[in-house]
Amino acid sequence: MLDFNKHVLESAAEYGPVVQPRMGFSDPQLMSQGLQATAQANANSVCTITLDAFTRVNNFQAAGRSIEQGAALNGYPIVNHPPAVTRRMLQDIEQTRNLPVQIRHGSPDPTQIFKRMGEVGVSATEGGPVSYCLPYSRVPLEKALADWAVASRSLSTSSPHSHVESFAGCMMGQMCDPVTLIALNILEGLFLQDHGVSTVSFSYAQGISPVQDLAAATALKHLAADFFEQGKHHLVLYVFMGFFPKSLDGFRRISTDALRVAKQAGVQRIILKTPVESKRIPTIRENVASMEFAAQILRHPQTGSGLPFDRDEYRRILSQASTLIDQVLQLDPDLSQALLMAFASGLLSIPYCLHPDNKRTARVTLTKDNYYLSHANEELDCSYSFLKNLRRNIDTYDLTVTA
Amino acid sequence: MLLNKKALLATIPSDSHSWNLVFMEFFLEENGYDVSNLGPNTPLHDIEKALHTGYYDMVVISSTNGHAYIEAQELAKRIRASATHNGQLFLGGKICTQTDPEIIAHHTAALKDCGFDEVFDDSVMNSFDRFQLLLTPPASMPVQPVSAMHRASA
Numbered sequence: 162m163l164d165f166n167k168h169v170l171e172s173a174a175e176y177g178p179v180v181q182p183r184m185g186f187s188d189p190q191l192m193s194q195g196l197q198a199t200a201q202a203n204a205n206s207v208c209t210i211t212l213d214a215f216t217r218v219n220n221f222q223a224a225g226r227s228i229e230q231g232a233a234l235n236g237y238p239i240v241n242h243p244p245a246v247t248r249r250m251l252q253d254i255e256q257t258r259n260l261p262v263q264i265r266h267g268s269p270d271p272t273q274i275f276k277r278m279g280e281v282g283v284s285a286t287e288g289g290p291v292s293y294c295l296p297y298s299r300v301p302l303e304k305a306l307a308d309w310a311v312a313s314r315s316l317s318t319s320s321p322h323s324h325v326e327s328f329a330g331c332m333m334g335q336m337c338d339p340v341t342l343i344a345l346n347i348l349e350g351l352f353l354q355d356h357g358v359s360t361v362s363f364s365y366a367q368g369i370s371p372v373q374d375l376a377a378a379t380a381l382k383h384l385a386a387d388f389f390e391q392g393k394h395h396l397v398l399y400v401f402m403g404f405f406p407k408s409l410d411g412f413r414r415i416s417t418d419a420l421r422v423a424k425q426a427g428v429q430r431i432i433l434k435t436p437v438e439s440k441r442i443p444t445i446r447e448n449v450a451s452m453e454f455a456a457q458i459l460r461h462p463q464t465g466s467g468l469p470f471d472r473d474e475y476r477r478i479l480s481q482a483s484t485l486i487d488q489v490l491q492l493d494p495d496l497s498q499a500l501l502m503a504f505a506s507g508l509l510s511i512p513y514c515l516h517p518d519n520k521r522t523a524r525v526t527l528t529k530d531n532y533y534l535s536h537a538n539e540e541l542d543c544s545y546s547f548l549k550n551l552r553r554n555i556d557t558y559d560l561t562v563t564a
Numbered sequence: 565m566l567l568n569k570k571a572l573l574a575t576i577p578s579d580s581h582s583w584n585l586v587f588m589e590f591f592l593e594e595n596g597y598d599v600s601n602l603g604p605n606t607p608l609h610d611i612e613k614a615l616h617t618g619y620y621d622m623v624v625i626s627s628t629n630g631h632a633y634i635e636a637q638e639l640a641k642r643i644r645a646s647a648t649h650n651g652q653l654f655l656g657g658k659i660c661t662q663t664d665p666e667i668i669a670h671h672t673a674a675l676k677d678c679g680f681d682e683v684f685d686d687s688v689m690n691s692f693d694r695f696q697l698l699l700t701p702p703a704s705m706p707v708q709p710v711s712a713m714h715r716a717s718a
């Protein structure tokens with residue numbers, strides 16, 4: 162079994178940031194073709210198997226029925242397909258291409274998924290007890306923490322290279338102060354490490370301003386280095402995870418901004434989107450095109466420079482996130498307990514997250530520089546202004562004429 | 565504002581998207597509805613329970629993860645079979661994993677057979693305006709120009 166973290170660190174050092182699709186198909190043959198195509202793309206790529214939404218909620222009956230009826234799911238039902246089939250497609254990639262595969266799932270209780278991962282020989286995945294609970298389910302946070310503790314332990318015993326990428330840098334996909342996202346990343350990383358996971362990665366999703374993003378990604382990098390051993394972690398940047406631009410040009414421009422941030426912040430891995438994000442799940446060819454496009458932009462010398470570094474914003478994010486982490490850690494020696502208390506009191510809170518354990522104490526606004534900033538209990542008044550804020554990147558990247 | 569009608573807002577059990585629900589809650593309230601938002605990954609049972617214990621003029625199911633064409637069929641059948649809800653029942657969002665109009669029309673017909681009054685897939689242009697017409701806002705409320713926010717990209 163390949164070491165995902167080691168691969169990313171080494172190949173990013175040699176060839177620049179690794180690019181990765183969010184690819185997942187219900188049909189094993191198509192899934193296997195997708196892995197091969199990713200591996201053969203003209204880019205420094207790693208492969209992904211994204212799981213379907215039935216598997217994410219442990220509804221294996223529904224997944225099974227859909228497979229029988231040949232109904233297309235929104236991802237690969239790894240628990241339902243025979244282990245031998247999945248093992249073969251993974252081995253093909255590892256052995257013939259020497260590339261690791263990451264399993265992406267979104268499950269508040271990944272016990273079954275991780276068990277299957279052990280059986281088919283794959284050890285890299287993503288999520289976390291908070292980031293795969295609050296925005297992804299209505300499961301009580303207490304249960305998600307307990308289930309993730311058990312699942313992480315089992316993942317770590319099934320392989321010496323267990324790797325989990327915290328999804329905390331995304332949460333709802335948009336409209337959150339980076340301070341919260343970054344503090345949560347570190348807290349989830351500590352949780353995963355406590356429960357035996359060998360290596361971790363930290364995520365940050367593009368916001369509305371590449372300048373704020375550069376400050377935030379840099380702050381995350383420095384905090385991660387304070388808390389985690391060198392060589393045992395890496396950083397991931399996501400191309401915008403919220404309400405996505407609809408045009409090809411919008412895709413090109415928003416992705417280019419994310420790639421600039423990634424390269425200038427020294428991020429090792431980038432999760433890509435495609436031009437059809439707003440409409441449907443992309444085909445294999447669309448995914449490959451997007452990886453090759455990203456590789457080309459990353460090779461361009463201009464991508465590595467030019468974004469201003471906002472030192473004040475960097476300091477604000479770094480100091481507020483550090484304070485938040487300390488405040489949470491001081492609540493209880495048991496991190497699960499501390500996280501529960503932090504959400505119960507509203508110390509940690511995710512804007513607009515409907516989960517019953519999220520107190521909704523935090524609201525977020527956009528500053529005049531297009532930065533996300535937390536405000537306590539601020540009201541966004543109506544569907545029009547709400548949608549207008551949610552659509553900010555659509556308006557910026559689709560509708561503004563390129564200078 | 566007088567909220568004189570009640571709407572139940574929910575999604576299918578496998579769907580964890582929630583911005584659509586937050587938006588719909590705002591939108592329906594502005595159109596004069598008192599909204600109960602059951603949140604993402606709504607268990608079928610919670611919808612049935614809500615309909616059993618309360619009265620709703622309208623039930624809106626919003627789903628974008630692509631599984632509604634599978635899960636919303638059972639949902640509609642169960643709502644209609646229990647006879648606790650005789651009012652309007654709507655589905656909107658992205659109902660399947662395809663954007664082919666023929667496939668969407670096919671799934672729409674199947675979903676309507678199961679009990680939905682209307683299905684609004686967002687890859688069908690202007691489905692939102694059709695929905696808004698059905699809401700009949702109180703005369704005192706100006707209609708928000710929602711279609712203006714859905715304009716095609718330049």
Ligand code: B12
Nearest residue numbers: 334405438441579580582583584626629630656661686695
């Ligand atoms: C943000 C996001 C997420 C976030 C969700 C955070 C959250 N808690 O809400 C996260 C990262 C968690 C996520 C996860 C997944 N997602 Co997602 N996600 C999106 C994204 C980027 C934006 C959605 C959004 O916020 N929209 C804002 C709201 C306001 O708009 P809306 O939902 O489009 O609804 C509008 C209309 O549809 C309409 N409408 C909605 N409901 C109703 C109801 C009625 C009656 C009417 C009239 C109208 C109506 O009104 C709204 C306003 O215009 C979309 C792509 C996009 N659109 O840009 C993908 C997208 C919806 N996701 C998708 C998928 C597949 C997934 C995943 C399976 C992972 C994956 N493979 O990518 C998981 C699913 C998890 C699960 N169990 O369901 C696909 C769905 C594809 C499909 N239907 O075939 C999309 C389209 C991306 C893609 N191209 O692949 N996602």
